[in-house]
Amino acid sequence: MFEKEVYIKRRSELKRALGRGVAVFFGNHEVAINYPSNTYRFRQDSSFLYYFGIDRPGLVGVIDVDKDNDFVFGDDIDDEDVIWMGDIGTIYDEALKSGLCCIKPLSEMYGYFRDVIKSKREVMFLPQYRFKNMIVIEEVLGIKPQTVNGYASLKLIRAVAEQRLKKSEEEIEQIKKAINISKGMYEIAFDKVREGITESQLLAECEAYAIENGVWLSFPTILTKRGDILHNTRHDGVLNRGDLVVMDSGVETELHYASDITRTIPVGNMSRLQKDIYDIVDSAQRSAIAKAKEGVRFLDVHLESARVIAEGMKGLGFFRGSIDGIVESGAYAVVYLHGVGHPLGLDVHDLEGLGEDYVGYSDSIKRSNKFGLRYLRFAKQLKEGYVMTVEPGIYFISALIEKWHNHQRFSDFVDYDALKGMIGFGGIRLEDDVLIKREGAEVLSKDVRRF
Ligand SMILES: [Mn+2]
Known part of the structure; x- marks a missing residue:
């Protein structure tokens, strides 16, 4: 206590x-x-x-x-x-x-x-x-x-x-403690990932580190080469050269403050295309973090990440038309369907149990009905002392691409033939934990290894 x-x-x-x-x-x-x-x-x-x-x-x-x-x-x-x-x-x-x-x-x-x-x-x-x-x-x-x-x-x-x-000093210390154990887990993940190891073997190595340090997980670890399955808690895959492993995990301290971090880890080297898409997610995350500070709506942090993803994916031929059009219509959500992040604290999705519409929205900012924005857990203005995750991603989800293609949704903006060629690629996500301050956001998890 x-x-x-x-x-x-x-x-x-x-x-x-x-x-x-x-x-x-x-x-x-x-x-x-x-x-x-x-x-x-x-x-x-x-x-x-x-x-x-x-x-x-x-x-x-x-x-x-x-x-x-x-x-x-x-x-x-x-x-x-x-x-x-x-x-x-x-x-x-x-x-x-x-x-x-x-x-x-x-x-x-x-x-x-x-x-x-x-x-x-x-x-x-x-x-x-x-x-x-x-x-x-x-x-x-x-x-x-x-x-x-x-x-x-x-x-x-x-x-x-x-x-x-609004987190106090001692709460931020707790979150940092959780992040520091996550740091050890990701060191192990990067060191031990190799061709032939199974997802569950890699998981065991990482989670052993948490247990050795006397803590437990803040949620069931996602560790999968099928990064396109967002709620994938299976670990039955065998890793092959060329796979991308999405590992989304966190621990909670003895006082139950959580970390929540995601890294995408290649097995061997990344291909040119993997690196191109990875770099888009990386820039989307950096731009979103650069935008986050007291007084900025988290909705605008989300839209910033969406804009960078729209731009990058247009550059690779997956989108066409104006960037504003791709973002405002919600067409980008065909590859980036979830929200940019959520509060972090005693719960890994902090306060979600109290109702996201009360916690993350207000009278002046209501939840959007649009696919993509609908899943944004928190949209209102940030304040000093909030701890948030920033976690954009790009996913090639066969069921979603097929469905939108069949309905010709946003076909002015989306090149479905190009997207269909990507089915089987998987997904990429990067997630860090940031402390909102008056002048900007401090990345609490900046020392956690990333590709
Ligand atoms: Mn998260």
Whole structure:
């Protein structure tokens, strides 16, 4: 945990932002894989960690704004559990480290919320993503599990998002620590990649480094020569000379701050064409990072990367017509279909669970319906202290090229014959983590090896 002052400050800032009411944060529980005692690796809820820091299952955190009182509901393990689990200390000890005055047994939670509701005070909670907590909410607040997220507090979502997006010094240190372990993983990836090795062998070498350093992954690693399959979590390929390996991975520190980095690694040398396309992605990323700073909309950072990709791909004969036309119509999305990046922090897609439209968009900037822009997770103005990923890519996706060709979409701008010749090429993506400052963006992951 951080120093207790960190948590006290975070809770007082939230209280100031909310003004009144009761904010409640449901911590996570153990989740069974195939029978109750065989569980997934425990991961605490990120907002719970942010305000309370206590990394154990079965807790409910309360920030009572009206009474200026913060506490946690939870039960310690019993004497029999101690025999099996060892002495893990008490929740009270950890509550002290979080600057809380007290803990209350879970059995008192029902009465507490009954009283809050009876006195007509507002109870605020965030959107839920685990069914167990939806059932807890039904028990304490009487809201049906299927409708829980409709009752999530917009006021709380906005206040938490604003607070968590802006990273403090100690949070940036944590993110740097995660990036530094990623750096070691990518050194290994570049050193060990060779003809004949399987994707899973290379993965094992890289992930071993994370485990040796006492951390775990922030999401399942993508390591594949099929970079054109964006959500590919399989590792059953054998690497051959001439393949391009897309490795998108991250770790989280002991306090659960994440890194998220992508490199495209050739097996052997790159061909001329591979290098040409790699260089376009490389310039798109550099131009996007150069544009990012306080006050700039992340949408414009995205459009900058799209412009460089449109220009480069036009130069290679895949697009024609005006660059503005290719970008404004959205035609470029046939090769660059995702957004340029997202916030990074306690979640690898930081705050995504609170709803991207609330976190990354605002009243003045609404999500676009256009294919490509539709997947941009964050579009609003950047502020100092935000940590963002910048990760453009170029992909030759057979199903997408075929579909657009059949509908003759943007055929003024797209040369489908040229694109069809590229099916089987795969994809290229480069991703770094940047800290937004007043004058520009600092690349936190600049020392991570790249081709
Ligand atoms: Mn990412």
